[in-house]
Amino acid sequence: MCLGIPGRIVRWIEREDPLARAEVEFDGVRRVCHMACVTEAQEGDYVIVHAGVAISRVDPEEAKRIFEDLAALGGDDGWKRGQS
């Protein structure tokens, strides 16, 4: 289970509160989410939100890794086999 969706922090609300909250944007909508587990995140950062609670800050460097690995795989992009 565990639907977790990345959203962008638009602004903090009550950041110093132990039950901190922030407004987070998911494409065309924003929602106030609980931030107690990711107090280090900054406005503009992306967080993974599950059931209204941010459970991690998305690491932009780690997010690129899969595409770097793919580039290292070289030429065969699997297109032909995928099509056949």
Add this chain to the structure above:
Amino acid sequence: MNHDEQATWQRHCPVPVPLDGERITLAHGEGGRVMRKFIRESIVSSLGDEVLHSMGDATHLPQIDGRLAFTTDSFVVSPLFFPGGNIGSLSVYGTVNDLAVSGARPLYLALSLILEEGLPLAIVDRVLESVAQAAVATSARIVTGDTKVVPRGMADGLFINTTGVGQLIGPVPPGPSSLCEGDELIVTGPIGQHGIAVMCAREELSLEPPPQSDSGSLVRVAVLLREQLGTRLRTMRDATRGGVTAVLHEWAEASQHTLTISQADIPISPSVRGACELLGLDPLHVANEGTLVAAVEQGFADLALRALHSCPESVGAARIGRVEQRGFAPVTIRRTLGPDQPLDDPTGAPLPRIC
């Protein structure tokens, strides 16, 4: 009915309702002076059609040439007011759209109100104002109606039934059983807006800006498609409950073909996209109230789309798929990887989920 749900119209009503303002009582439906005054001063005057002023038992209508289309629909929506519409406009558009997609020009509507005792009159007025505006926008006349009041707790504020009569204008689209291999599938706008708007309002999901319903008239869109395509238009259907998925499954069953669509081609607004990702919903399963699906003969989708893009109600129209010989599933969808996957036909209304 519990207090919690009883209060939904109070929580969502955009009209400032004075607590000491006049409310619906059982007397408003009991046939006496109070009822006559209510019908005359609140209902007839809001709706403004002169035939209603006679307040007779039945309305006499002029002769109509040719075949008729006749339909009825009941509207229950919680909350009564939602971003982009309310139960009043919805009850007119819903029935008028059913007439329009069946190939008819909407003419007359009957409007029945079932009111819950205690409902503020200000809300009734606001709903009727929307009914009147929607009727004008669709050129359908409300020519008869009825009002009943039920004791508190027996209805969720207000239910509406509308029944509509339209004149069939040839050529009438032959219907889903006529679908052939190669036919192209079109939606007339971004999908899922009504269902998401109502769910967000009802479940108080606190999304900002609140997603807006697409509730609106499909009369012009339907006329445009018929004028442009004539007999090349196989069938059309407004994608209400069950969303686009339900329409596709019905057509697949009627035609015994497979309908296949491509995820990448389906128009979705950013707010529906965000809300659906967050709530774990598939916008294909979510209701629309101003968006239709059309099937056109192979090679005519571009003509249809050019026409649709010239009309404000359908600027977001897109080709989403085609009709193929019956394969392993009635409806399939092409997602990221390529091989078509069955598109499931879900049971019941979508619920927000976390799994």
Add this chain to the structure above:
Amino acid sequence: MKYLDEYRDPIAARKLLAEIRRCATRPWTLMEVCGGQTHGLLRHGIDVELEDTVELIHGPGCPVCVTPSEAIDFAQQLAMTDDVILTSFGDMLRVPGSGRSLLDVRASGGRVRTVYSPLDAVDLAKRHPQEEVVFFAVGFETTAPATALAVKQAARDGVDNFSLLVAHVRVQPAMEAIVQLPDNRVQAFLAAGHVCTVMGYESYEPFVDTHKLPVVVTGFEPLDLLDGILAAVRQLESGEARVENQYGRSARREGNIAAQDIVHEVYECSDREWRGFGVIPRGGLRLRDEWGRFDARQRFPAGIALPIVESTLCRSADVLAGRIKPTECSAFGTSCTPESPLGAPMVSSEGACAAYMSYRPRRQPQTT
């Protein structure tokens, strides 16, 4: 949407598929633990693409499915109690207990509301001070921080008409239970990316040392799933067994310490019955004694437990343990459907059997 759309890129997905096919010299058997992963694999047809390369068997990772009937029955009883509003995630509403589902109970007058977040249930309790609001807390470790925060919020704001019916389950004990089955066929695990986001994956290191099975922390989008499968296949082909993290953009080795602290403050581990599976030692969470006033079990008297009769036709235990595919069960799609499920994996849309009903219906004979 950033961090979603790029992981659904078809060209990159084909490249990964080709690489998996190139690497695999023999068919390997992998288990994805999380129901969200099962859905992603079937929804995108990854299982079909890799049919001859990798066998994907579906783990027990649907917490809604494994919630015991007894807890669902108790939730229904609460929903029918005067002045109680029962809240839960939408997933839980269609799941039948020993008889009815919460949706059925709502239809017969019970007060059941879906919420997106457990913290919304606390707000509901604030708005209804004369009522008791109970949140039916289901979910893996991923969801536990949210329900723990709800309790903390209620305590801080003095909301004493809020309580939890806790049915949280823990993933790793279930994985232990699976590998200890005598007929276990799992050769590598795709661990649940969001559970690991909260709990970390350090605790899998002794698991891997003991069982010599690769564990790859894996995300949920098509590229994530393919990337996780590729990493597992590479380990298997080279005879390695280690913990590898392919979901680094969210999951870290130590997990989310702040989230763990919140969970540990509120909950402790306990033995827990998994529906279709039996009791799993330390397989669940319960409220610590100091939070007992927020425990719906303490606040409301238990009713008479209804006898639980699970179907004899249903082979859900075999499905949950990965012994058979849902379609191999004789009840699948005939006497057991999402409308009238016989067993746990058919009850929630995230369950393996329900996923097969949606995406792998028994092929209809070609009409020519």
